[in-house]
Amino acid sequence: MTTEHAPTVPPTVRGRRTREAIVDAAAGLMEARGIGATGVGDVLRVSGTGKSQLYHYFRGKRDLVxxxxxxxxxxxxxxQPALGEPSGEGPGDEVRAWAASIYELHRDGGGPFACPLGVLSGQVDDDPAWREHQAAAFAQWERRIxxxxxxxxxxxxxxxxxxxAGEMAVAVLAAVQGGLMLARVHRDLHVLALALDAAVDHVRPRSV
Amino acid sequence: MTTEHAPTVPPTVRGRRTREAIVDAAAGLMEARGIGATGVGDVLRVSGTGKSQLYHYFRGKRDLVxxxxxxxxxxxxxxQPALGEPSGEGPGDEVRAWAASIYELHRDGGGPFACPLGVLSGQVDDDPAWREHQAAAFAQWERRIxxxxxxxxxxxxxxxxxxxAGEMAVAVLAAVQGGLMLARVHRDLHVLALALDAAVDHVRPRSV
Structure with a gap:
């Protein structure tokens, strides 16, 4: 992840915590209400930080997004730890295990939930820098897949x-995103299961 | 489509046109800015209709959504005319033709564009009636597929x-939705093509 938009990386533990509290508050608000409906004042109130602290770490809302x-x-x-380093346990159906872990995450947590990243997608069009940053975030996710x-x-x-593999990864992530969105609309985990099954199925060798 | 939320179906051509102008204005605003940021006042201004006309057809914003x-x-x-009646031309790869028509629509129009229906999905959670109506709309689309x-x-x-076929249709629509969303984030029609190919591939018979 790039941090070129952050004017300073807090050198102290306390500084890092303050910055984190601000970003967490902003993320929570933007996820729930949308980017457009979230102002710097709301972020200050929810994070319990002061204006000078926020502007020490961020130039403004543009940076914050x-x-x-x-x-x-x-x-x-x-x-999604399955997208991290290989377990070293030798060959196996890692893709199926990864898809199953997404399903279990939503099932066990009382979902289906919206994707924290996907939910911002329609809203980043207001600023080219936001849209490019969102595209870079999705590209990083695609590279892991x-x-x-x-x-x-x-x-x-x-x-x-x-x-x-890169092209298959894009189709797989599209299935995950569309599956989460439709599952959320229908309030039905089975919709997510169908989309994940299709994603796993897509990457298998085709019998000729 | 149910119309139980519309208190009156306009009996005259002029009435129907007025109602249509109101709905078109509301749809344009909600698609561009979001449901939350669209007020009845904005709809009146953009549609050029009067308050009494709007409230003749709609009880308020809740109805309008x-x-x-x-x-x-x-x-x-x-x-998507391919989702209408069968062409009667006999057997053929109708599914591939339907998927190709979606791609061409976005390519020829200078897309990828957001799905007019999908773009509202994150925003209908504010009202259970909206969410259920959105789910019913997606269900109708799924039935056509x-x-x-x-x-x-x-x-x-x-x-x-x-x-x-019903379960495959859900996975296919998830691929279309996720493909449109990711194509829009990346500003890349190839992403849509990959997701559509995966959808078409998903419904083919599996060789054993």
Whole structure:
């Protein structure tokens, strides 16, 4: 994740905590109400920080949205440990396990929930910098999925070695995003299960 | 589409035009700015209608959102004639032709554009009636896709006859929605093509 939009990286633990409290408050508000309906004043009130503290770390709302996008991507990736380093346990159906972990996350938490990153997608069009940052965040997620698929191509993990992992990753993430959105509209976890099954199915070798 | 939320169906051409102008203005505003940021006053201004006219057809904003959801579904289905009646030209790959028509619509119009219906999805959570109406609209779209798949199952149109058309339709619509969303984030039509290919691929018979 780039941090070029953050004028200062807090050098102290206390500074980092303050910055985190501001970003968490902004993320919560923007996720619930939308970016447009969230002002700097709301963020100050919810985070319990002062104006001079906020403007020490962020130039304003424009900066804050970029930091929120980073934060949402962090949340998404932290909730998907299967997209991290390979477990080293040898070949296996890592893709299916990853898809199952997404389903369980939503089932066990009382979902389906909206995707923390996807939910901002319609709203970042107001500012080209926001839209590009959102695209970069999704690209990072896609690269993690592509890496998972490449491992599945190499290790007999059930992923078609004849197709491009990057392109398959995009279709897989589209299925996850569309599945979450439709599951949320229908308030039905089964919709998410159907979309995830289709995603796993998509990357399998095609019998000729 | 249900119209139980519309207190009156305008009996005259002029009345129908007035109602349509109100709904079109509301749909345009809600699509661009969001439901939350669109007030009845904005709708009056953009549609050039008077308060008494608007309140003759709609009880208020709550009603107006329901009519906008109906309008967005109408737009979506009108843009996808392949989801209408079968062409009667005999067996063929209707599903692939439908997917190609979605791609061409976005390519030829200078897209990728957001889905008129999908773009409202995150915003209908504020009111259970809106959310249920949105779910009913998506369900209608899913039924049209399922009917297309059933024709493909019967007519040798390349759709797996051993799987449930309704469940496949949900996964297909999830791919379309997620594909449009990601294509829009990346400003890249190829992302839509990848998601549509995955959708078409999903419904094919699996070689054992």
């Amino acid at each position: 970029l930091a929120v996008i980073d934060r949402q991507l962090e949340k998404v990736l932290a909730a 592509a890496a998972l698929l490449v491992r599945g191509q190499r290790d007999g993990g059930g992923v078609d070695p004849s197709r491009d | 329901l009519a906008v959801i109906d309008r967005q579904l109408e737009k979506v289905l009108a843009a 399922a009917a297309l798949l059933v024709r493909g199952q019967r007519d040798g149109g390349g759709v797996d006859p051993s799987r449930d």
